[in-house]
Amino acid sequence: MNWRRTNGFHPLHQLRNEMDRLVGDMFTPAAQSTWAATARAFPAVNVWENGDELYAEAEVPGLKSEDIEVSVMGNELTIKGRRGDGNQEGTSYHRRERGVGEFTRVLRLPVEVDSDKVQAALRDGVLTMTLPKTAAAKPRKIEVSSVNN
Numbered sequence: 001m002n003w004r005r006t007n008g009f010h011p012l013h014q015l016r017n018e019m020d021r022l023v024g025d026m027f028t029p030a031a032q033s034t035w036a037a038t039a040r041a042f043p044a045v046n047v048w049e050n051g052d053e054l055y056a057e058a059e060v061p062g063l064k065s066e067d068i069e070v071s072v073m074g075n076e077l078t079i080k081g082r083r084g085d086g087n088q089e090g091t092s093y094h095r096r097e098r099g100v101g102e103f104t105r106v107l108r109l110p111v112e113v114d115s116d117k118v119q120a121a122l123r124d125g126v127l128t129m130t131l132p133k134t135a136a137a138k139p140r141k142i143e144v145s146s147v148n149n
Contacts, residue, residue, distance in 0.1 A: 042103050043079065043127070052138055054109060054131040061125035068127060072115040077107045077131065111137035 043058040058079055060068060069080040082102045113131040120129045 041105060042099060043081075043105060045079075045105065045107060047077075047107065047109065049110070052133050054111070054113060054133065056107070056129040056131060058105070058127040058129075059125065060122070060127050063122070063125070065122045068120075068122065070118070070120045070127070070129060072113050072118050072131065075109040075112045077109055077113070077129070079105045079107075079127070113137075 043060050045056055045058045047054060047056045049055075056077060060081065063081055063083060067081050067083070069078075071078045071080075080103070083098075083100050085100045109131065112134045114134050117132040118129065120127060122128075
């Protein structure tokens, strides 16, 4: 059987992707529903590791440090915040794609983090976090002894 291709993709592959997106949107928690129309997850976050620390950057354009709350428990990083409505009386929107209201993003980190030493800074709409690993999460060199028989 010959399949006619459109846009270079197999039609069943396109159907599956669309169904995955629709089903995934059905199970988005109600608290995140205001953001669901504009983005999959807000804020967009990058997490990487370098030696004894994890680093995370979150895009939070238009927010001030007092609008953001960062917390860490074990290996979970939580970023909460609120983006103001900006709705002015008598204003009629023709298009509104930027989300407003409260948001929460919880990320499961690959290792546990020392919450007492976490640092967060906001600059130019990017929240940068330094997340030191706990002693238990750091690699430990084990000395190997030789046993003579």
